[in-house]
């Protein structure tokens with residue numbers, strides 16, 4: 001199990017944990033999360049004191065998974081509480097990240113229209129369109145985070161030599177890089193690629209007011 005204290009600027013809210021899971025069922029995932037959250041320990045990145053467990057709160061989503069209880073931890077010194085989220089959940093998301101990943105993959109490989117995906121994944125087409133917009137918004141910071149991860153690897157030269165072109169092409173490139181990073185650094189990781197990205201940096205896959213790491217060229221379309 002790895003634990004990651006994720007903070008950017010003054011938007012310090014969430015901690016991220018990853019969980020080893022033996023089974024496939026939702027109940028096994030939940031139990032595994034509870035066990036991992038119970039046993040989790042970490043230090044405040046501001047004052048370096050040990051976090052204390054600080055109760056739970058109920059969460060209804062993602063669909064097919066909720067309701068379940070999210071563990072909170074608290075720094076007595078800084079008086080800040082944090083949330084321990086399992087890696088298969090993107091912050092604020094109502095669906096498991098594996099569903100979002102499937103949609104992004106299908107869009108960038110032009111495998112299905114958004115309407116078809118809505119049917120296949122049983123997700124509102126407006127939601128899928130929003131996922132695609134968020135991914136484009138975050139493409140720049142995801143790329144930077146992955147390039148930083150690979151900075152000392154010979155694979156980086158392959159990566160930077162590419163050109164982006166359209167958004168689907170750029171997205172395929174990013175997905176390829178995620179796969180390479182994951183194989184290089186976390187070959188035993190059992191969840192989907194987006195879960196791996198969550199662990200790398202919890203802020204990469206969601207877009208929320210108040211988070212200031214937007215890609216400056218996110219508005220362009222291709």
Ligand SMILES: [Zn+2]
Nearest residue numbers: 044047075078
């Ligand atoms: Zn503290």
